[in-house]
Amino acid sequence: MGQTFAEKILAKKAGVKEVHPGEIVEVKPDVALSHDNSAAIYEIFKRMGGKEVYNPGMHAIFLDHAAPAPTTKHAENHRTIRQFVRNQGIPHFYDVGRGICHQVLVEEGLALPGELVLGSDSHTPHAGVMGAFGAGIGRSEMASIWALGTLWLRVPESLKIVVKGQLKEGVTSKDLALHVIGDLGADGALYMSVEWHGDGIDALNLAERAVLPNMTAEMGAKNSYVSPNQKVFDYLEGRARRPYEPILPDPDAQYATVKEYEAATVEPMIACPHTVDNVKPLSQVAGTHIDQAFIGTCTNGRLEDLAMASKVLFDRRLAQGTRLIIIPASSQIYKEALMAGYIEIFLNAGAVVESPGCGPCMGNHMGVPAVNEVTISSANRNFRGRMGTKESEIYLANPAVVAASAVAGEIIHPKDLL
Amino acid sequence: MNTKHVIKGRVWKYGDNVNTDVIFPGKYTYTVSDPAEMPKYALEDLDPNFAENVQTNDIIVAGTNWGCGSSREQAVTCLKESGLGALVAKSFARIYYRNCLNAALPVLISPEAVDDIQDGEIIEIRLEKGEIHCKAGIFTFPPLPETVMEIFEAGGLIPYTRQRLQS
Ligand code: SF4
16 A cells, blocks of 8 residues: 555654554654754753763754844853854754744755654744655653654654645735635644645745745644655755655555645635634735734745745835834845845835844744734734734735735735735 | 553543643643642633542543643643543644653544543553453554653653663
8 A cells, every 4th residue: 555755754764664644653853953942952951861962963953033132031042052052063053143944954955855854843844845754843852852863753644735726826825825724724734744736836936835834834734745846856956965865655645634726716815813724815804904014934034035025015115104024034045135136125115124033923023013013924823922912913924915015004915006 | 461551540521622721721821830739720621520530540531632722731741640541532632642642641542432432431441452441342542652651651751861861
């Protein structure tokens, strides 16, 4: 019988011939990702009696969640992590300003097809854009990996999502992701391995594809996978840190569920407060007043997203009383956006451009809303209080819609701008 | 068979989508921090009888998505500390499931068993064999592998890792 991606890769990483959903296996990740929470993990590691991390080359540590440090406490946290990294000789360390962990892992050629990435961050499934198995784990679990190099995983059931045809003009993969989450619900992929298939997925460029595994975390998925195609192999040419072996699901694999979508029927979508699955077509919420707009995050802070926003913002000004925060997801994207002239367009429009990192996505700094303010954001989560205060509302949309809404002062589609 | 791996107790049966807020109410997450105090509030908003009457080795049997919602570990600790022997459900929220196993609280997925087990009956779980014995018969589940058994025996992931590092 054929096997799914999850079954194949977990069998390989556990060193056994085959595995079945429900089984528990002990695996050795190829990459263990952690970020600003590494200082807390270090505390647990010490309680476990840990002294030297297992295989320093396997760990990738990023300072991105509150970077540069907004308070002395954050700065001290960062210092602890820098010391730890130095003492342990961890080669893959990305300090303040390099960018968001999930994006930088891909740029640095550390997320590779057929590899296993475990991360103490809930959006670790992002690595699936490169055909890797990425799953989020807890802090104690990460500490245990630092100590032993292995962790147990339950082999998940698999959900196959097939997308046929092309998205319409003005509709992005963010809209597709929101459409699917709205349809399946916040627990629609609970504990499952999600595989994205079909010509509609194959046609997307890498930046667009990345949104899908990134957002699948919002359906409860364990990991999310896009079959690597030539675009992935080309991107990794000269970038991959080591040889890799792609793993593809068998054509006759058994899926717990199969869902089909026609790309052409997807409209521009908005996730409304306060859950990601509270999704409505943009037409139903158009006209909603907004105070702040935010373009960035691991979901939609890539060059292609900034390009989209620059098209909308070219020769336009933000609505009076509305602010727009733009944060490139990495320093590389920042540089490319600068060379492409996007940053100038943003500044001319009246936007604020800040240094790469998570920024206000989880309410740390660089543009958190005031009480009763409304934000429209290109991020992946709109839970109550996510951006800092419980008494504020967050709408999620694609970057072009966020840019257009900043110009109009209300939710609007770019094509409806005057 | 190692009797340590046999759990025999009374069934507390619940439905689908029981979230961490009713298992351990959010209002206590910052006020109650001593694990020994947590059982008092276990399932407070779901079943007020539970905290008062639960006995060592009792077993919760539930529907789908038990433990959804927040990732708070207290929702596991309050049950572990109350002496609960195991949970059997049709499915678990992913983080809840991991939190349980890392806290050495057995969690078993067996949709068929859940349908046939009655509230209040006494059932027996044989972890090593992968069997649930109840009035309706014997249900099987994939036996827990060695690694997880070792985590159980050590008393959770932190002591387990400590032991393995030492050896
Ligand atoms: S950008 Fe937001 S969602 Fe992405 S890793 Fe940072 S905090 Fe998490």
